[in-house]
């Protein structure tokens with residue numbers, strides 16, 4: 001039985017004062033939920049704040065990106081070992097908002113995935129298709145290709161203690177979540193793809209769903225067989241709504 005995982009992705013929101021308020025509300029509402037794991041991914045400048053506030057709680061924290069390189073002359077980049085200095089345990093990789101805006105290739109994403117793994121960080125690899133791709137019926141081909149870059153270079157076993165988040169691009173921030181059936185069918189495909197090469201890894205792989213999750217639709221999504229939790233954007237900025245989603249998963 002895989003333990004469910006709910007991840008807050010704050011994206012580029014917050015400041016010291018509002019984070020303090022939101023994290024205090026997280027602590028008050030979420031630390032009594034012991035049946036799932038909860039993680040909050042914050043912008044880099046707030047990692048020390050989140051570390052100071054959450055270090056003695058059950059809530060873990062993460063970053064929203066990392067460098068594909070370990071060290072060197074890469075202005076503006078942040079390495080995996082720097083994240084470790086701030087107690088980070090999870091890192092989001094290849095979120096579509098980055099992949100499109102900053103032209104991240106599947107190869108770059110694969111390298112970031114391995115940087116995270118090599119440094120003992122749990123990668124949360126985002127995959128998903130656009131609306132045009134879904135309407136054309138090629139969504140499994142698109143997601144399959146995103147996974148293949150990692151599987152063909154490093155082998156399927158690297159997914160063993162990793163997290164994949166299925167994030168249909170048409171569902172992110174649109175208020176239009178995938179149905180439980182649409183998500184289940186893709187989650188099953190993802191697990192099957194890893195299982196074809198490594199059954200043990202496929203069994204322990206956590207596959208989250210992300211895209212307009214709310215406390216209302218979370219109830220249906222979180223009881224679905226291959227959905228092991230969620231990656232939550234907008235609703236994670238409101239402690240009460242985020243609590244509702246965590247309770248639905250717990």
Ligand code: PGA
Pocket residue numbers: 009167171172173174175210211212213231232233234235
């Ligand atoms: P959303 O974002 O919940 O605001 O749709 C999800 C995500 O980007 O992971």
